[in-house]
Amino acid sequence: MMADQRDKRTHRTTRRDLLVALGGASTAALAGCSTTLGTDSGSTLRVGTLRPPLSLDPITARAIGSEQAIDRIFEGLYGYGEGTDIVPAIAAGEPEIADNDREVVVELDDGARFQNDRAVTAEDVVYSYTAPLEEDAPTEWLASPFDSVESDGEHTVRFTLAEPYPALEHALTHPIVPRQEREDDREAFATNPIGAGPFEVASFSAEKKTTLRRWDDYWGETPPAIDRFTMVYVEFPVTQLTSLRTNRNDLIEPVSPLIVDHVSDVANASVKRQQGYTSFYFGFNCNEGPTTDPRVREAISYCIDLEKAVSEFVEPMGQRQYSPLPPQVAEEWNMPTDEWAELANEQNPERARDLFREADAASGQLRILTSTDPKHKEFGEALAGGLRDASHGALTISTSETKFLERHVTGSERDYSVFVGEITGTPDPDTHLYPTFHENMTGVTNGTFYREDAVMERLASARTTTDREQRRDLYETAITRLLEDRVCLPICSFENSFAVDAGVENFRVHPIARVNPRLVWEDGVVTVGSES
Template identity: 25%
Template sequence: MNRWLRYALTRRRFLQLLGSGAAVLAVSACGQQAPSSGEETTTEPAPAAGEPQRGGVARVAFASAIANLDPAHMFSAEELSLANIVYERLTTVFEPETIQPALATAWKAAADGLSWTFTLRDGVTFHNGAAFGAEDVVYSFERVLDPDMGSMARSFLGFVSGVTALDDLTVRFDLEQPNSDFPILLASPSTSIVPRDSSDEELAEQPIGTGAFQFAAYTPGERMQLVRNETYWQAQLPYLDEVQFLFISETSTRLQALASNTVDIIWNLGLEQVSTVKANPDLQLQEVKEAVYPYIILNQNYPPMDDNRVREALKLCVDREGMVQAATQGYGTIANDQPVPPWYALRADIPPREQDIARAKELLAEAGYADGLTLAMATSALRPTMQETAIAFQEMARQAGITIELERLPNDTYWGEYLNYPLATSNLPYDPLSLDAALALSYHSAGAWNEPGYKNPELDELIEQVSMEADVTKRTEMYAQIQQIISDEGAWLIATYNPTFTASRTTLHDIKMGRVPLLHLSETWMEPAA
């Protein structure tokens, strides 16, 4: 079994920490999971007329407040967006196979693959004026690898056995097992570098990084102020004077604030609001296609969800094109009950199920439910399309004699209660760079985020072996087997792949959104007021 699985946070704990923020699996890994050639990742705003200009305040509306200022404890997309702006990592990865230097300028593996040596960038300072160096890297990684810290980073870096400063600008990482993608893993926001003399208490109150913006003030639950780092090592950046985070929980209120020029950016727009933004000439959209997948958990702890005939019957109830229209306003695409989206190069060619009510009834009869079946299902409006997916599925399942009793749980308690039902809606973004990690976390029987409690020894063995297989052809075959098993027998009903949208004022330019939809604002600039 992959060693790092032992350190994974439980998904329930992870989601409880998120509140109403979007869950983000913030790990990076294998560059082989690149999009297919020619596949666009984002839809950018209209090109700017003129060169970038300095100045301006960008106001960002988030649905959920930021609870954690220490990167070791950051989990929600809002918090990880803060990490992107205030902190930096040794490397940066915006899109698959685009690893770039950040606080490290070069890296090299030992011949046996059991250590990596990184050369660090000279002339970088923290926001408190301290010089950045190797001891800061050692301290930062010792913090997140400490089991008592409970950091997300430990879940995917558990194979790191030691970190050593060789000199002021050179660091060596010792590994218990080779990992050719190790430099990409270090691009995760949860591996952000903090000063060597910063305490847990200090970082909990005030982020201290090397990023383009530095922390200025925070009124919890209301507003956070970040100002330009005047000593940033990329001298021309940032362009903005200031970034403000405003926390507005109500979806319609956020859109009204954007339209009235009270805020400049809305992150994770509701799909039902896209047409309204498109109709407003003062607003623009950025779309990350097939960025998340909502799904229905078929909880193995509640019979008859442990019977694959019943699971198959539920999957056959779904009109997938109808689900795209009903749940995603037509913006989603059809999924085939496994998590690898069309833009992955290693996606297997598994046709999606067609709706087959007659066959669903036959399977239910074989399982002992010829007279029908009643199931309770938890859902919430916490994430875009979760509730819409549940409502559409309720109507589709009715045709096969299955009665779905929907339980609409409060947003603020959903992640603490949703696994107490035979069926529940959930939602995850794709990690475009870590197929191995995503499979191990969510689909291995020991995976911390295996919500349905699904166990399959054959699947476990494949997931364990694929991360250690060096032959590309064999890896591709193993990935195909994994996807087929999940689609055929898995306890996840995945009917659609969904986009995410960010809306902003047209006066803002160069807002970057990657496959994992976090904000990147270091190169963003604003047109001066007329």
């Protein structure tokens, strides 16, 4: 009991503790956030984020910090409405679907233009869906259901599928890039791209800051009200809150459980949140090293109390989950979450030691790879502590987001035995499961290197099965096997959340993570009032 109480004091912050920390940290925080200070005239909105932008190229982007900036710069054929239904963007209307869901024809809005004033053509759309496959890019999984993508004149695109793809509507939201402009210099395009969205790039510094300016000639029906928009990386939640209190930032996101109860105490702001589709998990290296042995993976599962970890590190901004699917997706698909919860082991250091000895893996250090995201680090360190309690060596390696994304898919024992992964998807299970676990994405977005034919066949079949109940059964069987084989340890789902200054008006949080922070939509815009 004493140890538990001590642990809770370590991770729970009182109002007085936080105020003291804010007071002591204010000078350093101001120095760290000075780059976000707006000096331009006009309406400026600044966001302090824990998710650094890495690249602005939609073809190669693989981090939510990048995707959130990209979504302001680019348009897809379709975008998301208030919820998760799609609405036309570059498309002139609804897609025409024929040949038993195997042919999709999309007409383009003839007014759609890129930020260099060139018209968006069907060839640009074709390129946007074929380049990921040709380049083995992280977005390959999204384009792979299409057998062919062809232009039919300047303003018509024809998608052909070998089999129907039930998650088609989400695939049609992929950002459209200008073919020639990207091909002229891909490296330059990744830092200063040309899109068809309402904002264009003013400056970009990888893993630090993205500044966008309103494109005054935006062709869409609703132009943004914000003149200048900055997303700046802030490493710590307390520093985020300091920046909000001192008006260095107008929004901060995501809102850490550490500060959520204190936002209104220290800043003229409120917390806005929405249940989303982002989840965390421990992924195991099934390619090299001790974690190729299922007994070692099972032993590791006995080394951490995930209920306690979620209670201390996540709640009330998220909840425990027992599969790779966020709870609302599992519920919507009537998945057996109670049965999956029973597969989750309780912490048992003695049982872990027995399994390590049985597998002849009682010596040596297990390498736990995380990014610098505070949540990743907390989970990694909690697992490392549990491994040490089970008399097994563990080393937590926290590295930059860029290096993490490179290393966690190498399959090399030198890089990781376990990694803390993050899945950001949509209401369709395919967006959570195929890029994360299918062998076709191994070394790209799949770092587990798990190759069980029965699971791969089911994940692939579920992509081409239109009968919802049959899809559900395929996913249930595949997930159950993933859990039984300890390919991953699901941790939690996390809400999409922002702390918003009182001067920011009409701000809404969207359930799809990359849509945030949404500044303009069909019938509304975000504005910054006199209090900002």
